[in-house]
Amino acid sequence: MKQNLWSSAYYKQNHFVFKLGISILLVGFGFRLLFSQSSDAIPNVTDDNIIDISTPVLENDVKPIPLDFVESPKELNQFQPKDDESEKCDIYDGEWIPNSGSPAYTNNTCRWIESHQNCMGNGRPDTGYVYWKWSPKACELPRFDARKFLEMMRDKSWAFVGDSITRNHLQSFLCLLSQVEDAVELFHDKDYKNRKWHFPSYNLTVSVMWSPFLAKADIFEDINGVSSSEIQLHLDVLDKTWTEQFDTWDYILFSSGKWFIKTAIYYENNSILGCHGCEGKNYTDLGFNFAYQKILKNLFEFIMNSNPKSMIIYRTSTPDHFENGTWSTGGSCDRMVPAKEGEFELADVNRILREIELPEISKAEERASEKGMKLKLLDVTSLSLLRPDGHPGPYRHFYPFAEDKNAKVQYDCLHWCLPGPIDSWNDLLMDLVVNG
Template sequence: MKQNSWRSAYYNQNHFVLKLGISILLVGFGFRLLFSHSSNVIPNETDNILITPVVENDLNPVPSDFVESPKEFNQFQSKDDESGECDIFDGEWIPRSGSPAYTNNTCRWIESHQNCMGNGRPDTGYIDWKWSPKACELPRFDAKKFLERMRDKSWAFVGDSITRNHLQSFICLLSQVEDAVDIYHDEAYKNRKWHFPTYNLTVSVVWSPFLAKAEIFEDVNGVSTSEIEVHMDVLDKTWTEQFSTWDYILFSSGKWFIKSAIYYENNSILGCHGCEGKNYTDLGFNIAYQKILKNLFDFIMNSNPKSMIIYRTSTPDHFENGSWSTGGSCDRTVPAKEGEFELGVLNRILREVELPEISRAREWASETGVKLKLLDVTPLSLVRPDGHPGPYRHFYPFAKDKNAKVQYDCLHWCLPGPIDSWNDLLMNLVLNG
């Protein structure tokens, strides 16, 4: 494995520490994040998706030019070492001809909060773009070919609400060949399993927003009564107990780490993040994210899995003129131009943690033969502010009052929408890697 391409993915340690210190001071104790709920196909079912996504506007008065220029952002881009001459993550969005692979009428697995068409979004241009690498063609997700290659296999998507958003795109694409059969769900519909009987393929989604053991004290509306308690040294048994049964596993996390939390190691309090009024050392969420990712990859490598492991990077939101809780919106209908949106403070911290950790893990994997892939969707997602539900997370939000004030979702993604291209990339990694 080439190590030089990974070194360009992040600054040197001194710069990282300096930037991290500035970022943590800016973050401070001044925000409290709530996580929203999203319904499945069952009406009124909730599961605590980000209600108050963390956005840069929450950090007022951070100047808009605080983050680096587009040229500097390239230093944070990963390289696809395993695709020969083509870096599939280096490209642009171009117009797509033809219809989307599915719609809200042809896929019954879209959650209501991401069903932009069904909720009355009037424009449809956001579905008419595809991701195009600069050095090669990226084939569209071929559900028939994928299902044939996945006969008698099992997949798992492990993570938070964005992971589930991604999973639903995956299920919708495959269901155009054979509709998935829902064979398991827990009471809250957070953990689910589908089966494609003709191909004997099973696909699971596992709710584990921290990937580690965590006690979350929230009601169905995402209102917290206490800080989350995160055990940084204990991975979540919800997925570890099933790990050896899966052939392909996609992990992703990030956003939940920004919530106020108390951190434990060896069942003792080590510190906290954003725990105002508590007599604990504020460690910053980056410490928890780094420790847990290290534990995640150590667990994977020491398990010597035969499965393929994919880690998907965290994704940016696109709130403008405010945040989720202060009237922020996302009304754009076309992709942004290069440099129009910059990776903000909090997303930068997440990226500065995850790229070095997966770099370390991939070097280890190259020595042991473990199949570990990076699905780096951050740069290509950054320029798609048009792909979020916005006000259309609600059913026809302006039907009664065209000037109604409604809460926008500028974090999750419309289905169909830009994240269908994530699965074009995923298919490339899996079938060609």
């Protein structure tokens, strides 16, 4: 009996050991199988159905992904570089991409385009320049939504203060909004340089103020830009054309730059301080950069001391695309497609303007933030540099080659066709307003 009990116990013990051994072998085989297939279990970064192919591949020095992550692509994405959910996207870093959609307006659907920028109406034969859109590299930039914008701007007022490119920008702004409700003009001066419009259903007013230097300036030019005397520019006195109305606006966009290149006598405290380009006169040539920086400092000091409740936006100066000459020496711009990155470099003048305005705006933004004020940069320089195809060129004139296909006409490679690339400036502007 004892022998039987011992035999039974011995059998059970051996049976247990045998089962344990089999189990260990099976577990070992399972682990080997799992590891041998683990590379297939990690989502393939070239598979569009799992992870977008634009997602950067993990570098070799990154720690291995735990095996319990491999079935969760969403969790795998935590190991990828962060997108604009954690850092605000740079809307100014991008490229122009083809856009098959129709332009938001045409010269037939907007009556606020001035003749010099009415490229379609003046007979420009190619239309490809309107079928591109600005696309930031790291995020989506929504197109200007006129209806949404008007709803946001109920009972508000806007002002665009600056030179003729500012007015060019303003016309694009009006044309986009007028596709929802046409603007009603309330006022214009005799030269149509200072104007005001109203959108009745939204009680939105929009003004444009001609102030090419943003400061007091006596200008002696005709409509074609021919001067009879040097400009008298007061560096220490801002232009009362806009300062007297400054407190009445909710949104103000300032811009300047190009006019500082012109020959001018500089004043301070009503006394001649120096000049720019005044050859033959016994004045110190201080350079246009001196004047631009000094006036920008005065502008931002005025804004800070005014402590406005309005949102202030400063738009950077924009490049021209004259080739084989300048405005007055037969320069032209006949390109019909955007330039590739690096194909155009900023001209020295534009580079100097930019080197002045960016630091001054940055300092002003920091001061404004400390005071709880809204002051923002609208940087259109880089994206505009890539659009040599967007200027009126010879089509600033009405059908310039109608009578003579070889006619010599002055090209405009500074202002912008409407519709055209300048409309994307308002995509950027709306992003500033919505997210600023």
